[in-house]
Amino acid sequence: MxxxxxxxxxxxxxxxxxxxxxxxxxxxxxxxxxxxxxxxxxxxxxxxxxxxxxxxxxxxxxxxxxxxxxxxxxxxxxxxxxxxxxxxxxxxxxxxxxxxxxxxxxxxxxxxxxxxxGKEEIADVIKGRKAGLATFYASKRIGVLITTKYGQQRLKPAQRLQERFPDKTFYLLLGDTIDFSKLEDFPFIESYINTACPRISDDFSKVPRPVVNIEEIEELKMKW
CATH class of the missing domain: 3.40.50.11850 (Diphthamide synthesis DPH1/DPH2 domain 2)
Structure with a gap:
């Protein structure tokens, strides 16, 4: 199309x-x-x-x-x-x-x-991202949100996650539009990594599990 x-x-x-x-x-x-x-x-x-x-x-x-x-x-x-x-x-x-x-x-x-x-406008979002990062540390089963949208698709970094974090299991969830309600179909997933628009995590209250952006995970790995 x-x-x-x-x-x-x-x-x-x-x-x-x-x-x-x-x-x-x-x-x-x-x-x-x-x-x-x-x-x-x-x-x-x-x-x-x-x-x-x-x-x-x-x-x-x-x-x-x-x-x-x-x-x-x-x-x-x-x-x-x-x-x-x-x-x-x-x-x-x-x-x-x-x-x-x-x-x-x-x-x-x-x-x-x-x-x-000022910064107070995004205080709740920052708290949500910190919670997502803390949950990522403790999670073993992680869903990876991937979009096919032009300019936002980051499949290769998503595919490298398993190699970089071998103690965790990653489930790649690929689609055009990320529908938060559909994530309820994966109750075994403990947390999510978002590889699409980083502002998706602003709507963390709509996601059934904590979510963190892949940029934050990549920065975390570099610090390690």
């Missing part, structure tokens, strides 16, 4: 209000989601006209500089004092909080409201 990915663009011009601009520090890293990204250059000029230096970066898997994906949890170090996110929703801007200490200034063009996000 062939798939076509079509960008949907927000039609109205986004103008950053003075009340938002006046909150910002002098150096920011600007990101937009795909619906607003065609206005990136215009928004950059608006920030610069307000005396704000704008840094640009491209996350892994993104098509454009300054485009944010939900899985864009990389650590950024381009001398930014804060992140600026222009777009709707909470999912995309919280991605910056996982591996960065700077706050995220959010402006939603649809509601015309702004807010500042």
């Amino acid at each position: 062939k798939l076509s990915f079509v960008d949907v663009r927000y039609k109205e011009r986004v103008v950053l209000p003075e009340s938002f601009l006046s909150q910002l520090p002098k150096t920011v890293l600007l990101f937009l989601n795909i619906q607003f990204h065609h206005q990136y250059d215009d928004l950059k000029r608006q920030l610069e006209a307000a005396g704000i230096a704008v840094k640009t970066a491209r996350p892994k898997h993104a098509w454009h500089d300054g485009q944010v994906l939900g899985c864009s949890t990389e650590k950024w170090d381009v001398a930014q004092e804060a992140f600026v996110y222009v777009g709707d929703g909470r999912f995309h801007p919280t991605a910056f909080l996982f591996n960065n200490d700077q706050p995220v200034y959010v402006y939603d063009p649809k509601t015309e409201k702004s807010r500042v996000l």
